[in-house]
Amino acid sequence: DAKTTQPPSMDCAEGRAANLPCNHSTISGNEYVYWYRQIHSQGPQYIIHGLKNNETNEMASLIITEDRKSSTLILPHATLRDTAVYYCIVRVATPRRAGSYQLTFGKGTKLSVIP
Amino acid sequence: DSGVTQTPKHLITATGQRVTLRCSPRSGDLSVYWYQQSLDQGLQFLIQYYNGEERAKGNILERFSAQQFPDLHSELNLSSLELGDSALYFCASSATGQPGTIYFGEGSWLTVV
Numbered sequence: 147d148a149k150t151t152q153p154p155s156m157d158c159a160e161g162r163a164a165n166l167p168c169n170h171s172t173i174s175g176n177e178y179v180y181w182y183r184q185i186h187s188q189g190p191q192y193i194i195h196g197l198k199n200n201e202t203n204e205m206a207s208l209i210i211t212e213d214r215k216s217s218t219l220i221l222p223h224a225t226l227r228d229t230a231v232y233y234c235i236v237r238v239a240t241p242r243r244a245g246s247y248q249l250t251f252g253k254g255t256k257l258s259v260i261p
Numbered sequence: 262d263s264g265v266t267q268t269p270k271h272l273i274t275a276t277g278q279r280v281t282l283r284c285s286p287r288s289g290d291l292s293v294y295w296y297q298q299s300l301d302q303g304l305q306f307l308i309q310y311y312n313g314e315e316r317a318k319g320n321i322l323e324r325f326s327a328q329q330f331p332d333l334h335s336e337l338n339l340s341s342l343e344l345g346d347s348a349l350y351f352c353a354s355s356a357t358g359q360p361g362t363i364y365f366g367e368g369s370w371l372t373v374v
Contacts, residue, residue, distance in 0.1 A: 189365030251304040
């Protein structure tokens with residue numbers, strides 16, 4: 147799986163957009179970008195994933211560069227409840243064997259939303 | 262609510278003891294995963310089961326074992342507990358068609374004293 151690089155921490159003012167970058171320069175053509183977050187001591191929560199097109203859902207938007215070597219997770223209007231560690235993970239979508247699949251979490255970016 | 266249920270939520274036990282953590286995956290999910298998160302540490306993948314069969318193993322100690330039952334619930338058994346085993350243990354599940362979308366439970370806090 148491709149390795150990802152994220153800044154260890156970021157601050158964002160409440161109500162502003164939070165833009166969390168992720169570098170995955172060794173990503174392969176069949177690898178997706180997944181984003182998860184973990185609010186302190188809670189179970190990680192799936193946010194969004196994408197292959198090469200930009201994606202948007204009710205939680206966030208995912209912007210993937212044309213060369214797919216980096217991506218940005220955008221929380222359009224950050225709230226205090228968005229304070230969490232955000233993980234960017236690159237992984238193939240389909241395992242070689244059904245059910246043989248796990249996500250490896252790195253250190254992520256600790257996002258602090260400031261009032 | 263992710264739909265993944267873990268019990269117990271909190272557990273305090275002594276060194277040398279054995280405990281069992283239980284997980285009920287989301288309805289219909291065949292894959293179950295176990296992760297460990299120690300204080301200020303990242304999420305460490307332990308083991309994965311798919312429809313009752315072990316499919317992937319991570320950094321799971323020999324003192325730890327897991328299984329997935331025919332009704333798809335899973336148990337993580339931790340034996341000969343040491344102080345360093347104190348951690349938050351997460352169970353997660355995913356659907357076969359969406360393996361990268363994993364839903365986590367709220368975790369079981371284990372404290373070994």
